[in-house]
């Protein structure tokens with residue numbers, strides 16, 4: 001990982017862009033060689049999954065437990081120190097997913113917030129709603145306080161621009177808690193989205209409650225992203241983060 005990195009757009013008054021807008025891009029956090037290594041490990045897993053599933057949208061899940069490189073990367077000192085500086089709390093990784101938008105899997109994701117967390121076992125708990133099952137794993141929507149203390153890291157393993165399906169976000173939309181369809185529509189019509197262009201090795205940090213979407217690439221080529229979610233607290237009532 002690069003010893004020199006900078007946080008783009010951080011402000012001199014100490015109130016970071018991340019805190020205000022709910023996202024921030026850290027330029028060149030990871031060396032190209034490390035990105036290539038992760039891409040070489042993960043791309044075949046995605047290709048294999050594409051052969052066996054009908055959906056062309058999903059990524060390869062549960063990578064913290066199944067891939068030692070992803071697990072080591074997620075716990076690297078430099079990454080954790082960036083997260084802890086932003087959050088003011090110790091953070092630990094709880095879920096990793098690999099996405100590869102490419103000519104065969106060129107998806108559109110409508111505006112949404114990331115409301116679901118993956119847990120080891122379904123245990124009915126006040127405040128935990130929207131239970132579902134993804135690839136055999138129970139997921140729930142936790143109270144907003146849990147989501148507000150989480151950070152998602154999206155490590156870009158390829159350059160990604162407006163023509164290549166970059167993520168779009170609505171700055172500051174993470175400040176309004178969980179939004180219903182009407183509120184999402186109001187937010188996305190009233191506010192200008194920001195397109196998160198990134199180069200290989202850049203990391204997009206975002207709050208799960210930030211509204212985000214992604215369009216199909218106009219110029220489809222690999223747009224590989226390692227997405228890792230970090231939490232700052234354990235869950236109540238015997239619930240456990242799946243990949244803790």
Ligand SMILES: O=C(O)CCC(=O)C(=O)O
Nearest residue numbers: 099109114213214225227
């Ligand atoms: O990477 C993408 O295109 C979309 C990912 C996404 O929407 C998500 O992780 O919630």
